[in-house]
Amino acid sequence: MASSPRRPSSDPSAPRVAPVRLAGLLDGTIEDLRIADYHDGVRFADLDVTGVDLADVQFSGCAIERVTTRAAALRGARLMDSTITGLEAPVIDAPSTFWRDVEIRSSRSGSADLYDAEVRSVHIADSKLGYINLRGARVTDLLIEGCSLEELDLGGATVTRLRLVDCRVGTLDVTRATLSDLDLRGGEFSAVRGLESLRGAIIGEHQLAEFGPLFAAALGVRIE
Structure with missing residues (x-):
C-alpha cells in the first residue's frame, strides 16, 4: 500500500497528482464500517451502506469499489492514499473533510457538499457529477478529467x-474565490458566475469567443 513517487512536470501549472498503488488489502464488511x-x-x-454513519471516520490505503448509498454521511471524515471506483451516491454529505492522494473513478453523484473541506492531490476521472459544492474549501492539486458536472461551486x-x-460543466461559480493556476482550457461551460474573481485562471484562445459575452455582461457592455 503506497502511492507511487510524484512525477515531475514541465508545466508548473499542472496539478501534482500521481497514481495510488494499493496492495495486500484485506476484505472489509459493512459491519466493519x-x-x-x-x-x-x-x-x-x-456494499450498500445506506444508513451507515461515516462521520469522522478515517480511511488510509483503502479501496472503495462499487459501493452504493442513498446518502453518504462523511462529515469530518479523512481519506488518504485511497481509491474510490464505481461509487453510486445521489447525495454526498462531506463538509469539513480531508482528502489527500485520492483517486475517484467511474462514479455518480447528484449532489456533493464538500464545503470547508481540504483537498490535496486528488484525481477525479470518468464520472458524472451533479452539484459539487467546494465553497470555502482549500483545494491544492485537483485534476478533473473526462467528467460531466452540472455545477462546480x-x-x-x-x-x-x-x-x-x-x-463539460453547466455552471462554474468562482465568486470571491482566490485562484492560482485554475486551468479551464479543457472545459466547456454553459455559464460562469463571479467573473470578477477569475484572476489567476487560465483559458485557451478558443474559449475567448465563448467567454466574451459573459465578460461583456459582467461589465454591462452591449454587443451589437
Missing part, C-alpha cells in the same frame, strides 16, 4: 493548481 472509525489497508466492495475557495481535462 458500522463499528470502527479507522480503516487501514482494507477493500470495501459491493468554488465560491470563496482557495484554489491552487486545479485543471479540467475533457469536461
